[in-house]
Amino acid sequence: MTVSNRGKAIVIADYDPAWVTRFEAERDLIYRTCGRDAFVRIEHMGSTSVPGLAAKPIIDMMPGVRSLDDAPPLIPLLGSIGYDYEPAFEKPSPELKDPGMPERRYFRKDADGVRAFHMHLVEAGSEFWVRHLRFRNHLRTFPETALAYADLKRRLAAEFNAGLTPASDVNVGYTDNKTAFVEDVLRQTDERIARSTPIRLESHDPSWAALFARERSALAAVLGDVAIAIEHVGSTSVPGLAAKPTIDIAVGARDAAAVLMHTAALIRMGYEVWENADDWTYGSRRDVGAGVAFHLHGVPYGGARWTSYLLFRAALRADAATAVAYETLKRANAAEFGADRLGYVEGKSEFVRDVVARARASR
Numbered sequence: 001m002t003v004s005n006r007g008k009a010i011v012i013a014d015y016d017p018a019w020v021t022r023f024e025a026e027r028d029l030i031y032r033t034c035g036r037d038a039f040v041r042i043e044h045m046g047s048t049s050v051p052g053l054a055a056k057p058i059i060d061m062m063p064g065v066r067s068l069d070d071a072p073p074l075i076p077l078l079g080s081i082g083y084d085y086e087p088a089f090e091k092p093s094p095e096l097k098d099p100g101m102p103e104r105r106y107f108r109k110d111a112d113g114v115r116a117f118h119m120h121l122v123e124a125g126s127e128f129w130v131r132h133l134r135f136r137n138h139l140r141t142f143p144e145t146a147l148a149y150a151d152l153k154r155r156l157a158a159e160f161n162a163g164l165t166p167a168s169d170v171n172v173g174y175t176d177n178k179t180a181f182v183e184d185v186l187r188q189t190d191e192r193i194a195r196s197t198p199i200r201l202e203s204h205d206p207s208w209a210a211l212f213a214r215e216r217s218a219l220a221a222v223l224g225d226v227a228i229a230i231e232h233v234g235s236t237s238v239p240g241l242a243a244k245p246t247i248d249i250a251v252g253a254r255d256a257a258a259v260l261m262h263t264a265a266l267i268r269m270g271y272e273v274w275e276n277a278d279d280w281t282y283g284s285r286r287d288v289g290a291g292v293a294f295h296l297h298g299v300p301y302g303g304a305r306w307t308s309y310l311l312f313r314a315a316l317r318a319d320a321a322t323a324v325a326y327e328t329l330k331r332a333n334a335a336e337f338g339a340d341r342l343g344y345v346e347g348k349s350e351f352v353r354d355v356v357a358r359a360r361a362s363r
Contacts, residue, residue: 010160010161011056012153012154012157013056013057014054015050015052015053015054015055017051019048019059022059022116023049026059026061026117029081030042038065038070039064040064040066041064041124042064043064043132043136044060045061045062045132045133045136046058046059046118046132047139047153048060049140050139051140052143053146053150055153058116058117058118059118060120061120062119062120062121062129063119064125066123068103071105071121082109083107083109083117084109085105086108087106089101090104090105090106101128103122103128104120105120105122107119107121120132125336133343134186134340135185136346137346138189139185140342141342152178153178156177156178193338194339196341198339199244199333199334199338199341200244200245201243201244201334202245203242204236204239204241204242204243205245206239208237208292209232211288211289212247215249215294218269219251219296222262223251223259226261226262227252228252228254228301230250231249231250231252231313233248233249234248235248235316235330238313239317241323242327245290247293247294249294249295249297250299250309251296251299252299252306253300266283270285271284271285272284308356311359312359322355325351326351326355329348329351330348333348
């Protein structure tokens with residue numbers, strides 16, 4: 001493999017949960033400085049945005065604006081909080097055989113003399129925006145792909161560092177040699193979305209509660225005392241809230257092995273069952289009636305995920321304003337992401353985290 005020898009040494013660090021906190025603090029600083037309405041939203045992108053993924057410890061941020069015509073007034077405001085605007089990257093570079101990126105406004109920010117943030121300001125909904133979110137969401141959803149990406153990055157970094165000369169701080173060879181991997185993931189993503197159907201939100205149907213109750217009884221009979229508790233969670237569990245007609249069921253169990261012992265019985269009920277790093281088991285049962293499906297989540301009883309399910313449900317049931325805000329977000333996401341279901345789910349994650357965090361703090 002031919003690897004460019006231009007650039008500073010590339011350091012790939014193990015994943016640090018503090019990266020999320022750093023992103024959130026910086027995002028909030030940008031909102032305070034520029035005004036919340038200046039952006040559609042600000043996304044955490046790149047490897048530091050994927051839980052568990054090794055990365056260069058530089059936070060990549062992607063503010064989405066409605067039009068790049070809105071960018072010029074933001075440049076001095078961002079400069080006031082340490083961001084250096086780099087317009088050279090918008091133009092072609094024959095030396096680097098780079099066509100340039102006129103669709104992006106690129107900024108850098110250092111902290112204590114070390115690169116801390118990269119900012120890619122683009123139009124929300126642009127090709128740059130969509131491709132980067134789809135790649136991130138795929139890695140967040142499929143840990144095995146994220147692991148393969150980490151292995152590739154470590155190998156490329158080692159090859160790149162072995163041929164360094166102190167000519168530039170543009171890590172061209174390292175970045176370019178990841179392109180084939182990224183393009184393959186995006187191809188898989190495009191194929192998955194093409195096979196899917198647009199997200200359909202329906203007005204709340206009181207029959208969802210009755211469907212859950214019937215399914216709960218059937219699951220309890222199959223799982224026995226393995227299931228310490230079986231709860232109706234997700235949007236269909238909140239009266240009045242619009243939702244996809246998919247009834248989410250959380251099974252709180254002692255351990256994964258106890259649940260998986262009942263895999264054959266769950267399959268006979270119509271569930272597809274597999275293990276997952278976060279949810280022990282997950283199943284889907286479709287065509288229950290009027291297009292309704294069941295999603296089954298077997299999780300540690302009393303664990304963080306179990307608690308989050310219940311806290312989020314309780315918050316939506318208790319506060320009409322929070323429920324309305326959540327429905328508004330879901331409808332906007334459905335319109336934006338269409339058949340891209342990973343995008344739809346990830347687009348809700350920040351809202352869910354914030355509601356759960358407030359609920360935990362108030363306990």
